[in-house]
Each structure stands twice: as structure tokens, then as C-alpha cells.
Amino acid sequence: MRPDRLIAIGGNEWRMLWKDQAVVMLLIVTPAVMMGIMADGLGPVVRESFDAGETMSGADFAVPGFTVMFAFFMTGFMANGFFLERGWGTWSRLRASSVRSSEVLLGKTVPYAAVSALQIAVMFAFGWLALDLHMRGSVPALLLMVVAVVAVIMAVSLFLVAFCSSSQQISALTNLVSVVGGVIGGAFLPVDALPGWTEYVAFATPQYWAVDGLTGVLGAGQGVGDVALNAAVLLIGAVVLVIISARRLSLAEQERSAV
Numbered sequence: 001m002r003p004d005r006l007i008a009i010g011g012n013e014w015r016m017l018w019k020d021q022a023v024v025m026l027l028i029v030t031p032a033v034m035m036g037i038m039a040d041g042l043g044p045v046v047r048e049s050f051d052a053g054e055t056m057s058g059a060d061f062a063v064p065g066f067t068v069m070f071a072f073f074m075t076g077f078m079a080n081g082f083f084l085e086r087g088w089g090t091w092s093r094l095r096a097s098s099v100r101s102s103e104v105l106l107g108k109t110v111p112y113a114a115v116s117a118l119q120i121a122v123m124f125a126f127g128w129l130a131l132d133l134h135m136r137g138s139v140p141a142l143l144l145m146v147v148a149v150v151a152v153i154m155a156v157s158l159f160l161v162a163f164c165s166s167s168q169q170i171s172a173l174t175n176l177v178s179v180v181g182g183v184i185g186g187a188f189l190p191v192d193a194l195p196g197w198t199e200y201v202a203f204a205t206p207q208y209w210a211v212d213g214l215t216g217v218l219g220a221g222q223g224v225g226d227v228a229l230n231a232a233v234l235l236i237g238a239v240v241l242v243i244i245s246a247r248r249l250s251l252a253e254q255e256r257s258a259v
Contacts, residue, residue: 031070049190060219063127069182076174078112078157136221145213148234155238162248
């Protein structure tokens with residue numbers, strides 16, 4: 001892998017990403033507003049659901065919850081970035097060049113992963129400065145969870161790239177994954193406060209494992225050992241999705257080359 005190629009591809013993707021003001025609105029402004037509105041009201045629900053007495057604040061759930069819910073909208077931005085390349089005709093030229101597939105995928109993924117991690121950091125900073133967000137757990141546990149969350153978001157993005165054939169499909173599936181998955185996974189309200197049947201479905205959503213782990217670190221003071229299962233589920237899921245997506249993309253390229 002050549003660093004100059006990665007820098008060139010990643011730099012171009014970074015510039016395109018930050019030209020889109022919707023990124024800031026959807027990933028920063030909207031969740032910040034939702035946190036500010038919901039944090040106080042969620043306090044009693046959170047303390048009852050987590051059996052935390054008066055130790056946990058509403059922000060201890062609202063900040064990681066809404067951060068995770070809106071972080072998954074990055075899947076749409078990244079997937080559409082690939083489709084824009086195709087629409088402009090630059091994708092075929094890029095694939096026909098000497099650049100390796102791994103360099104293309106890595107170069108295009110890293111900027112989105114960096115922005116996703118930055119979004120999480122900004123949201124948590126906002127929670128600590130403006131809301132009653134705590135940091136009771138260990139920093140390594142928090143970093144582990146952030147890495148796992150970003151990894152699964154990137155993997156879902158690649159999955160959309162591999163299996164969607166239009167921007168409309170990407171938009172529809174992004175909304176489904178982010179909003180419906182977020183609500184069922186307990187990013188809007190604790191799973192205990194949702195209808196009983198959602199408990200069984202929630203475990204199948206990455207949002208459940210992400211919010212449960214982050215809330216445990218921030219509000220309940222958990223360490224690496226406590227959130228190891230959450231991180232493992234997210235990272236294993238990410239690896240599986242990447243393998244499936246890479247296989248699908250490889251087959252698609254072979255079919256187009258044959259034609």
C-alpha cells in the first residue's frame with residue numbers, strides 16, 4: 001500500500017465531505033438540540049431503568065443515546081460518496097488506474113471514520129460543558145467503545161455500498177438503520193421503557209450494544225472488562241459485514257469487467 005495514494009484519495013474525500021453542510025447539521029446540531037431538550041426529562045426514566053438511584057443524570061443516557069442515533073447517519077454520507085464517484089465518471093477511471101482496491105476502500109473510509117470519531121468527541125464535550133454528563137468509568141473503556149462504534153458504522157456504510165444500486169435505496173436504508181434501529185436499540189429511550197417485544201429485537205441492533213456500553217462507562221462507572229462484550233459484539237459484527245461487503249464488491253467488479 002502506497003501512503004501517497006491513500007493521502008490523495010483520503011484528502012479528496014475529506015474536502016468533499018466538509019463541503020456538505022448537511023454533515024454538520026445532521027451529526028452535530030440536531031443531536032445537540034435533542035440532548036438539550038430531552039436530558040432533564042429522561043432523568044427519572046434513566047434512574048429507574050438502570051437502578052442507579054440519584055447517581056445518574058438524564059444526560060448520562062441522552063448524550064450517548066442521541067450521539068449514537070445520529071452517528072449512524074454517517075452511513076448514508078459515506079455510501080453516497082461512492083455513488084457520486086460513479087455519477088461523475090471518476091469511479092471507473094479510479095478503478096482502471098494502478099491504484100489497488102484496498103487503497104481505494106481505505107482511502108475513502110478513513111476520512112469518514114475520522115469525522116465520525118470527531119462527532120462523538122464533540123457531542124461528549126458538549127454534554128460535559130452544557131449538560132450534566134458524567135465520566136465515571138475508565139478512559140480506556142471509553143476509547144474502546146468509541147473505536148467499536150466507529151468501526152461498525154464504517155462497516156454498515158460499506159455494506160450499503162455493496163448491496164444498494166441507487167442513492168434512493170441508500171437514503172431509505174440509512175433512515176431505517178439510523179432511526180428505526182436507534183429507537184428499537186434504545187438510543188431514544190432505555191429499552192426497559194419500550195414495549196416488551198422490543199427487548200428481543202434490540203439485541204440484534206448495533207445501537208443497543210453501543211448505547212449500553214457508552215452509558216455504562218459514562219454514567220455507571222464501568223471499565224474495560226464490563227464493556228468488553230459490547231465492544232466485541234460491535235467489532236465482530238463489523239468484521240463480518242466488511243468481509244461480506246468486500247466479497248460482494250469484488251464479484252460486482254468481476255461482472256462489470258466481463259461485460
